[in-house]
Amino acid sequence: MTDYKPTIVVLEDADAVSEYVKDEIVKQIRAKPNAILTLPTGGTPIDTYALLVKAYQNGEVDFSNVTTTNLDEYWPIKKAHPSSYAYYMTEHLYGHVNLKPENVFIPDGEAEDFDAEAVRYRAILEQYPADLGFITLGPGETCHIGFNERGSAEDSVVRYVPLDDQTIEANARFFDDPQDVPKGAITQGVADILSAKRILFVATGEHKAWGLRRSLQGEINSDSPASFLRRHRQVIVIADKAAASLL
Ligand code: F6R
Numbered sequence: 021m022t023d024y025k026p027t028i029v030v031l032e033d034a035d036a037v038s039e040y041v042k043d044e045i046v047k048q049i050r051a052k053p054n055a056i057l058t059l060p061t062g063g064t065p066i067d068t069y070a071l072l073v074k075a076y077q078n079g080e081v082d083f084s085n086v087t088t089t090n091l092d093e094y095w096p097i098k099k100a101h102p103s104s105y106a107y108y109m110t111e112h113l114y115g116h117v118n119l120k121p122e123n124v125f126i127p128d129g130e131a132e133d134f135d136a137e138a139v140r141y142r143a144i145l146e147q148y149p150a151d152l153g154f155i156t157l158g159p160g161e162t163c164h165i166g167f168n169e170r171g172s173a174e175d176s177v178v179r180y181v182p183l184d185d186q187t188i189e190a191n192a193r194f195f196d197d198p199q200d201v202p203k204g205a206i207t208q209g210v211a212d213i214l215s216a217k218r219i220l221f222v223a224t225g226e227h228k229a230w231g232l233r234r235s236l237q238g239e240i241n242s243d244s245p246a247s248f249l250r251r252h253r254q255v256i257v258i259a260d261k262a263a264a265s266l267l
Contacts, residue, residue, distance in 0.1 A: 022251070023251060024250055024252065024253050028257045031259070033262075038067035039071060041068045045072060046075055046080060048151060055087075055152065056087045058088075058150040058152070058153040058216055059088050060155060061092075064222055064223070069113045076118070086119060089125045089144065091213070092127060092167045092206060095131070095134050095137075095202060096202060105126060106129065109124070125144050129206070134206055135179075138180060145215075149215060149216075151218065155213060155220065155249070156222045157228050158186075158190075160231065161234075162184045163245055165221075165248075166207040166209075167181050169187065170243055170244070172209070174210050177209035178208055180204055213249075220256050221258070222259070228263040229266045
């Protein structure tokens with residue numbers, strides 16, 4: 021199997037990272053107005069989405085022909101729950117730009133049968149192969165991408181996964197009651213993520229430094245699902261100085 025050395029861009033701080041990622045996404049959409057983007061949620065991308073909304077409002081980018089496929093959604097969770105990723109995407113992006121509702125896809129946290137939902141979502145990904153994947157690094161030792169927790173295989177595809185205790189702990193900040201963090205999620209698999217033509221892999225903050233080093237310089241294996249990104253020819257790692265401090 022071939023391994024590649026990703027390009028690594030280290031920027032001063034998280035604001036500079038958000039600006040850089042926004043510029044890359046705008047460039048992608050300008051180069052291909054019907055681009056297909058894979059998108060994350062969580063804390064890292066919030067400012068990037070705010071900058072994309074601004075770019076849209078300033079007439080710098082047009083989402084009318086863009087398609088988005090989100091990485092993951094908690095399961096089970098109601099779409100109307102303020103901590104669901106469906107709600108998050110509406111709040112931070114979908115509600116403010118001219119994406120067409122029929123062109124935005126996210127796993128259904130309300131699906132009764134998560135296996136059937138995984139099959140449905142996988143078919144969507146096959147229909148809409150990503151031009152650009154915007155991928156962020158999970159917390160602590162998880163080294164997760166999407167919700168591919170430790171133990172995830174390189175050839176994994178969309179499926180239900182139990183969440184790592186470290187993920188549940190880190191994501192409790194998004195819930196009024198930490199007990200409410202769902203114990204599982206439906207996520208794109210590692211293979212789904214790697215099928216994007218190009219990938220932006222983003223990490224900010226000192227708390228991501230260990231995981232970034234493990235993912236970029238440690239062995240490529242399931243102990244760090246993010247390490248599988250080194251099997252992809254076109255990955256740009258974008259980190260702030262704090263996240264890159266152990267490289
Ligand atoms: C969310 C996702 C997760 C998060 C990751 C980092 O869609 O796929 O991999 O991106 O847990 O979360 P933050 O940015 O909150 O540190």
